[in-house]
Amino acid sequence: MVEAAIHGFVLALGLILPLGVQNVFVFNQGALHRRFVAALPAVLTASVCDMILISLAVLGVSVVVLGSVWVKTVLLGAGLLFLLYMGWVTWHSTPGANGNEAARTFTPRKQVAFAASVSLLNPHAIMDTVGVIGTSSLGYAGVEKLVFSVTCIAVSWIWFAGLALAGRITGELDKSGRFMTILNKLSAIVMWGAAVYIGRMLFA
Template structure:
C-alpha cells in the first residue's frame, strides 16, 4: 500500500510542467546523444533523492519554519529561473553542436541543480506533501514509501530526456524545437515572476 501511495503521489507532484521538467526535456532536444543528457538527469535525480529523504526524515519541516530561509529561496530561485529562461530562449536547437557547446556537462549540472534545489514550489511540494504523507507510515512501510517516490523521480527524468531526444531527431529542421524553446522559456519566466511575487510578500 505504501509503495503504490508513494508512486501515485510522486507522479502527481512531478507531472506538472515546471522549470526542472522543461530544462531536462530541452537537454534531450539539444544534445546529440541521449547519453549526453546524463549529467543533467543524474543531478536532478540526486537532488530529488536528497530532498525527499530530508522531507521524510522530518528535518525539513523544522528548517522551512525559519522565515529568512524562505526569503532567500524565493529571491535566489526567481533570479536563477529568469536566467534559465533566457538561456533556453537563446539556445540554438537546430544546431546540435552549438547546443552542446552552450551546455557542457559542468553547466548542465549547475543548471539542473539550480532548477531542482532553488525552486520554492518544488521544495514546498516535497516538504508539505511527501513529508506530511510519510508521517502515516513507520518502519519498513516508510522506507517503501520513500523508495517509491525516489524511483518515480528517476524514471520520469530519464524518460523526459529520452522524449526530448526523440523530438530532436524527428524535427530535423528545428522549427518545432524553436517553438518549444520559446514556450518553455515563457513558462519558466512566468514561474520566476510568481516566485518573485512571493519573495516581495515575504520581505
C-alpha cells in the first residue's frame, strides 16, 4: 500500500506541476480576490473535476467514452472555442489597486463555469489522466488500487488549494496591480497556445 501511495503521489504531482490553463486560472483567482475564500469556487471545481477524471480513468470508463470519434471532435471543438474566449477575457482584465476591479469579473458562478471548462474541455489534461494515471492503475488491485487513486486525488485537492493561496499572497504583495496585469497577459497567451494545440489536433 505504501508503494501504491508513493507511486500515486509522484505521478499526480508530475502531471499537475507543469504550467497549464487550469493552474493559471486557479492561481489568478487566488490573486485577484481579496480573500482566499472568494477563490474557493475555482479551487473546489478544479479539484472535483480532477477527482472525476481520475476516478473514470481508474475505472476504465473514460477509455470507452474517448474511443468515440465524434465525442473527441465535440470535446476538441468546445475546448478550442472556450480557450479562445477565455484568453480574450483574461487579456482584457485590468486589475486596479488591490486587484479588486478584476475580481468582479470572476463571480462564483463564472469561476465554477471556467474551472469546469478548462478541466473537462482540455483534451491534453484528459489524455494525460487516461493515458498515464488510468494505465498506471492497472498494476494495482483491491485496496492498493484504492490507495493509489485516493492519493492521486488528494494531490489535486492540496495542489489547487495551495496554488490559490500562493496567488492570494502574490496579489497582496502586488498593490499596484502591475504584476497581475503582466500575469493576465501571460495567462492569455498560455490559453491561446493551448487553443492552437487543440486546433492542430482537431484539423490534423
